[in-house]
Amino acid sequence: MENNLEKSILETVAYFDIFDYPLTVVELWKWLYQSGRGEERSDISEILDILENSVRINSLVGSRRGFYFLRGREAIVELRQARYNLAEKKFRRALRVGFFLKRLPGIKMIAVCNSLAWSNAGEESDIDLFIVTKKGKIWTTRFWAAGLLKIFGLRPSEKTTKNKICLSFFADEENLNFEKISLGQPDIYLIHWIAQIAPIYDAGGIYQKFLEANSWIKKYLPNYFGVEPSRRRRLGRPKLALNFFGWGERLFRRIQLRAMPAKLREMANIDSRVIVNDSMLKFHANDRRVEYRDKWAKQVSKLAI
Numbered sequence: 001m002e003n004n005l006e007k008s009i010l011e012t013v014a015y016f017d018i019f020d021y022p023l024t025v026v027e028l029w030k031w032l033y034q035s036g037r038g039e040e041r042s043d044i045s046e047i048l049d050i051l052e053n054s055v056r057i058n059s060l061v062g063s064r065r066g067f068y069f070l071r072g073r074e075a076i077v078e079l080r081q082a083r084y085n086l087a088e089k090k091f092r093r094a095l096r097v098g099f100f101l102k103r104l105p106g107i108k109m110i111a112v113c114n115s116l117a118w119s120n121a122g123e124e125s126d127i128d129l130f131i132v133t134k135k136g137k138i139w140t141t142r143f144w145a146a147g148l149l150k151i152f153g154l155r156p157s158e159k160t161t162k163n164k165i166c167l168s169f170f171a172d173e174e175n176l177n178f179e180k181i182s183l184g185q186p187d188i189y190l191i192h193w194i195a196q197i198a199p200i201y202d203a204g205g206i207y208q209k210f211l212e213a214n215s216w217i218k219k220y221l222p223n224y225f226g227v228e229p230s231r232r233r234r235l236g237r238p239k240l241a242l243n244f245f246g247w248g249e250r251l252f253r254r255i256q257l258r259a260m261p262a263k264l265r266e267m268a269n270i271d272s273r274v275i276v277n278d279s280m281l282k283f284h285a286n287d288r289r290v291e292y293r294d295k296w297a298k299q300v301s302k303l304a305i
Contacts, residue, residue: 014299022067087119106134106141109206111197126161139253168283175279176213181272
């Protein structure tokens with residue numbers, strides 16, 4: 001058990017090191033990567049015992065101010081705090097935008113995702129949102145959401161991404177199991193992406209439905225539990241919602257397919273980087289999941305796990 005836990009602790013710390021992110025003991029327990037041990041949960045006291053007493057762990061993992069990181073990486077403790085402060089500002093911007101987006105037709109859930117979801121935002125980073133729509137209304141919803149942001153100059157461009165709102169991932173409420181879009185096994189970035197998205201607007205249990213649809217990640221993160229944003233990081237139901245459904249889903253589909261950049265059209269549905277269909281729209285031409293997995297594997301190899 002102890003050797004398995006040592007391995008899991010090192011694999012977990014190594015993964016987050018890719019993103020310059022030291023972990024508290026609670027975070028280390030919550031996101032403990034345990035591939036090969038099924039859904040066997042660990043007790044936080046076991047992890048603490050190993051962190052304090054394992055000669056092997058203490059030779060490879062350092063600690064400072066309650067954070068754990070790979071030896072020689074003490075500087076990322078201050079970096080985490082600086083990024084947290086940046087994330088607070090970006091979250092407030094996401095909430096201001098979400099206040100208007102939640103009124104658009106078909107919006108069932110809005111979630112902050114990627115590094116901002118766990119408050120690890122960079123100065124120049126944009127704000128990535130994942131949106132769940134009503135079944136059969138994904139094209140309508142994206143049309144109005146993207147159009148609204150375009151009008152107010154909030155969409156990222158080649159010249160600037162800082163604090164812009166990225167709407168590159170939509171799924172409808174009946175298409176929430178993302179195991180099928182994994183890029184190989186394990187798709188460690190996707191596993192953590194699912195575990196860490198932060199819902200800022202939920203129109204009636206959609207986030208819980210998302211968690212249940214993706215319970216397969218328990219094979220890798222058995223201690224994981226869902227995100228419950230504080231009141232300052234979530235939006236209530238709108239008193240007034242707009243309805244443009246009469247215009248027709250097929251019309252909005254045709255308009256957006258014609259406007260789609262050639263690169264995305266070429267990559268569409270070849271694999272899970274760019275997905276274009278009537279239940280999922282995922283426009284990640286620069287999908288870095290393989291890159292992160294390879295970096296993690298290299299880090300793990302260096303630690304001789």
